[in-house]
Amino acid sequence: MYRIIEKERLSDEIVKIEVEAPLVASKAVSGQFVMIRLREGGERIPLTISGCDPERGTITIVFQEVGKTTLDLGRLEPGDSILNLAGPLGRPPELKRFGTVVCVGGGVGIAPALFRARVLKELGNRIISIIGARSRDMLILKEEMKEVSDRLYVTTDDGSLGQKGFVTDPLRDVLSDEQVDLVVAIGPIGMMKAVSGVAAEFGVRTAVSLNPIMLDGTGMCGSCRVIVGGEVRFACVDGPEFDGGLVDFDALLLRNRRYLEEEEISLKRARGCESHEKAGSSKAYQELR
């Protein structure tokens, strides 16, 4: 059992929790993830680690309520426990002094992007951050991101906060203005694809964090297989971080739609037990469809 120590709602659908998991906390680095299962009969889902405190023995997870399991997780309060939590999983990415790094975070991906920015800043990198969301109430962790970044750009699709448009707009400006050594992009598949495309135009490598459907998370099933550089790789052991220029994002998008029908059935049942509030699919879920 893994106890939730703290909980904070960062937006309508985005929740941050701090979970007691001392072994995981002592090992985890930015870029790794955990597999969790809430209860008997529950499914295993991967969640990116967005921070860890080895002294407190806790890890931080920021997730968006998009389906049954994440909704259930969002209902847990401090003192409640998660039945199973395994990690840290995934290949630890290269963390060193690159020079100037652009950290791009989209939606709930801003949280792990912030974790990366913090780590890279401590390693002596100059950090330029770009964070984006659909609208202002979805844009999380802006102040925290500002604190660790040498420069911060904010975009929203509807222009309700910061620049109107996508994260690729300021990215293009930054890349034309100065020498960038690495771009890190964490967020929706479409965003990571667009960012990798723009960075490639300027000859800069993008590290992307892929989010395919996972089952065990330890390399034994291949549910998370992705195509990178024309080869089949397992995101859970070979990744989840890959060179964005080599990833077949379209294939990933199609593979992530494998269980849409089942996910909806599950979600409806979960909603059935709930009061009338929040009827119908979440916005994020509808977008996925």
Add this chain to the structure above:
Amino acid sequence: MRKQDPARRIRNFDEVALGFDEDEAVSEAERCLQCPRPWCVRGCPVGVDIPGFIRAIRERRFEDGIRIIWEKNTLPAVCGRVCPHEAQCEGLCSLSRGCSRYLTEEGKARVDRFLSRSNLIHRRRRPVSIGALERFLADYAAANGIRPLRRESKKEGRVALVGSGPASLAAAGELSRMGYSVTVFEALHAPGGVLRYGIPGFRLPKEVVDREIKQLEEMGVCFRCDVVIGRTLTVEELLEDFDAVFIGSGAGTPGWMGIEGESLNGIYSANEFLTRVNLMEAHRFPETDTPISVGRRVATVGGGNVAMDAARTALRLGAEESIILYRRREEEMPARREEIENAKEEGVRFELLVAPIRYIGDENGWVREVECIRMEPGEVDASGRARPVPVEGSEFRMEVDTVIVAIGQRPNPLIPMTTPGLELGRIGNIITDEDGRTSKEGVFAGGDIASGAATVILAMGAGIRAARAIGRYIEDRRKQRSDGKYVSKDTYTG
């Protein structure tokens, strides 16, 4: 043995083979010739005293019978169900034809020599159902609350076992009986390895696995799930806390053919397909949360036990047609005879001498067709089977909604990758000696991680041999210490 009726059993996940009752067991036991130099025992990878426990059944001394088995085998309820008996004990039974196709050339020659000398009149008869009798005793013990004897004395010494599949479970039983304190680390949320996520409930009910694990817990074995050795903790870190480490992490990495379209939606590795059902209970969705999607027409590629398990599971999930695609002939299938027969009874269709060459998908990325090529048996290869040769121009297409790839597994790379000093073989397996010693001091390995994908009982045999070697290793070190020759751990170079 009685079985569930095929028409009914494809509607449920309950066990197909129903087992012997006491009278059936006794009458089967009476068929045993009680050979003075029993071949069956030589066919058993852990050397169970088979005539001994059969004699006990004959005399209705069932408790004595199970105790005889427990001396060599800690998981009889499992082995009695899933061992390929026809290739092991039963294959060498004096009542059988005595010449199993699974035997090595040397083994066959030995059996032939034996049969020609012994002048047996029974050689065409059915072997004693040793597996079913073993299962009977194990189930009898469970139903009557008979427990293995507790260990006599506690010994100083802590052993970490990595993985909780058959190799580790067998090693855990043995080490704990020897008196050592044992901790088993499992990456998934439930212990059992392939017994849990791989073999379906209709062949091995999960209650049987739970029962065996509970018995080990009662003997003092500690199970720690959710710990991924190689990530959460490394083998080197385990060596700081434990006197020895046994790696039994298995061959859980699925093999792919590397053909076009293999990543299309609807194409599963057998591991994924079976894990969703067996471990995650996706067949009970949406009561459980893990989904699985199975179309009307399911093709399973491969001819081993895993392929049979997957094809039969697909039927139980509601597939109208379940087809096995296998590139060789039926007699060359590595699956157990019994399971091939069960699959046929249930209506699984066999397309033999056929191999997929690519998958064709629709605009949404779902598999719709598989293109295959026909094969013909060629020259005999190293495995003693005819090598399948593609027939030029014989390509044809078959409509499919779901494909399950069951062409074998490779050793899981996570531990070899994160443990310096382990000597590895060609397929990424950990190289060990007969007793499971690796190239790294204090580290032992056994089962599929050392041998490559094999059987449950071979893994158990390896686990038991390694456990005994670990016991000797710990005692030797203790002696060295008391002789004043003890070398501190950090001077070992591994």
